[in-house]
Amino acid sequence: MMPVLRPLPDWISSSVEERKKASLHRETEVIDAPQSISPTIDGTPFLSFCSNDYLGLAAHPTLINALAEGAEIYGVGSGASHLVCGHLSPHDELERALSDWLGVERVMLFSTGYMANLAVLSALGRHCETVIQDKLNHASLIDGALLSDASVRRYLHADLSSARKLIEKQSSPSMVVTDGIFSMDGDIAPIDGLINLLSDSKHLLIVDDAHGLGCLGDQGLGTLDEQGIAASSVSALIGTFGKAFGAAGAFVACSNAMAEYLTQFARPYIYTTAMSPAMAYASKSSLDLIRSKEGDELRSRLNSNISLFKECMASLPFELMPSDSAIQPIMIGASDRAIELSAALREEGILCTAIRPPTVPNNQARLRITLSAAHRHDDIKRLCDTLERLAN
Numbered sequence: 300m301m302p303v304l305r306p307l308p309d310w311i312s313s314s315v316e317e318r319k320k321a322s323l324h325r326e327t328e329v330i331d332a333p334q335s336i337s338p339t340i341d342g343t344p345f346l347s348f349c350s351n352d353y354l355g356l357a358a359h360p361t362l363i364n365a366l367a368e369g370a371e372i373y374g375v376g377s378g379a380s381h382l383v384c385g386h387l388s389p390h391d392e393l394e395r396a397l398s399d400w401l402g403v404e405r406v407m408l409f410s411t412g413y414m415a416n417l418a419v420l421s422a423l424g425r426h427c428e429t430v431i432q433d434k435l436n437h438a439s440l441i442d443g444a445l446l447s448d449a450s451v452r453r454y455l456h457a458d459l460s461s462a463r464k465l466i467e468k469q470s471s472p473s474m475v476v477t478d479g480i481f482s483m484d485g486d487i488a489p490i491d492g493l494i495n496l497l498s499d500s501k502h503l504l505i506v507d508d509a510h511g512l513g514c515l516g517d518q519g520l521g522t523l524d525e526q527g528i529a530a531s532s533v534s535a536l537i538g539t540f541g542k543a544f545g546a547a548g549a550f551v552a553c554s555n556a557m558a559e560y561l562t563q564f565a566r567p568y569i570y571t572t573a574m575s576p577a578m579a580y581a582s583k584s585s586l587d588l589i590r591s592k593e594g595d596e597l598r599s600r601l602n603s604n605i606s607l608f609k610e611c612m613a614s615l616p617f618e619l620m621p622s623d624s625a626i627q628p629i630m631i632g633a634s635d636r637a638i639e640l641s642a643a644l645r646e647e648g649i650l651c652t653a654i655r656p657p658t659v660p661n662n663q664a665r666l667r668i669t670l671s672a673a674h675r676h677d678d679i680k681r682l683c684d685t686l687e688r689l690a691n
């Protein structure tokens with residue numbers, strides 16, 4: 300017997316239709332091979348410039364073996380939250396290794412970067428009058444602040460004088476929050492400048508370095524290291540295992556006192572199942588790799604790919620953002636034009652996502668090119684040659 304579908308109110312489908320009409324419709328696509336620069340869709344191979352697998356580790360044999368070994372020794376599921384009985388030794392070892400790498404007192408693991416950001420901002424926001432955010436901060440930071448009672452103010456993107464004006468108005472404890480590398484623009488936050496503005500210790504400074512950790516700085520220590528800043532100079536540093544680490548899960552690096560506070564008050568830490576112990580085991584092997592000579596080589600390959608891309612694009616009639624990171628957006632403007640270009644690239648066997656509002660501001664649709672250490676120079680030349688043809 301066919302199941303009877305419960306009718307839905309009209310706004311469910313009319314909202315989706317509106318998105319379609321405005322060229323803002325989002326869709327999921329099935330990739331039927333491991334995440335890499337050459338995924339396949341329905342068996343057809345593509346050259347991909349859209350994953351955040353910046354070092355090409357998502358299907359690296361070391362990580363695959365570690366995940367299998369971790370599952371063999373510790374099982375697949377953690378079975379409980381960290382505070383009940385889901386905190387296994389691979390979690391503990393990963394936290395200690397990350398603390399050692401970053402030079403901080405404590406690291407706490409989270410299921411995803413999104414959850415880590417909800418946790419930190421909602422828990423700390425309880426005692427802050429205002430959460431002051433860069434205008435282009437990631438959605439999870441915006442959402443985390445909304446879960447607190449604090450009021451939210453946003454400063455102009457990476458603009459220290461705009462940030463200063465907001466900070467100077469705060470007489471009560473407040474929190475300044477920034478991405479390290481901005482996920483849709485690829486540029487770097489002026490964290491040293493923010494630290495200078497925050498000499499009053501009643502204010503907190505939170506940095507989400509989801510896109511910098513693993514890629515930038517000595518040993519991949521991220522945006523802070525790139526600017527000569529110790530991780531312990533900020534109130535909390537957030538990282539994810541879902542991008543350069545090639546795995547899944549996330550972490551918050553902070554002091555003992557901050558970790559103790561988050562353990563007591565961060566609901567997205569307390570009320571959720573701990574990340575898989577096998578994944579924690581694999582993430583530890585990814586960290587070892589990131590810290591090793593192989594990690595240095597991958598970062599240098601990534602940097603060489605970024606330079607080559609920028610060099611090849613310089614003579615083409617496209618506008619790039621001022622980014623030196625693996626995120627290299629090509630600004631298009633209109634959403635329908637961004638979709639057309641993404642579809643035309645796809646016809647040529649190249650995958651590159653069109654990013655449109657509301658993920659980016661109105662009329663700032665773009666092709667978000669992400670580069671990986673796994674790309675060969677020929678791959679980058681192929682992308683640029685194809686773009687040149689499509690532009691004419």
Ligand code: PMP
Nearest residue numbers: 411412413437478482509539541
């Ligand atoms: N912060 C930033 C800046 C991000 O770009 C993302 C992922 N898009 C996240 C946090 C969320 O991380 P995760 O994918 O691990 O949930």
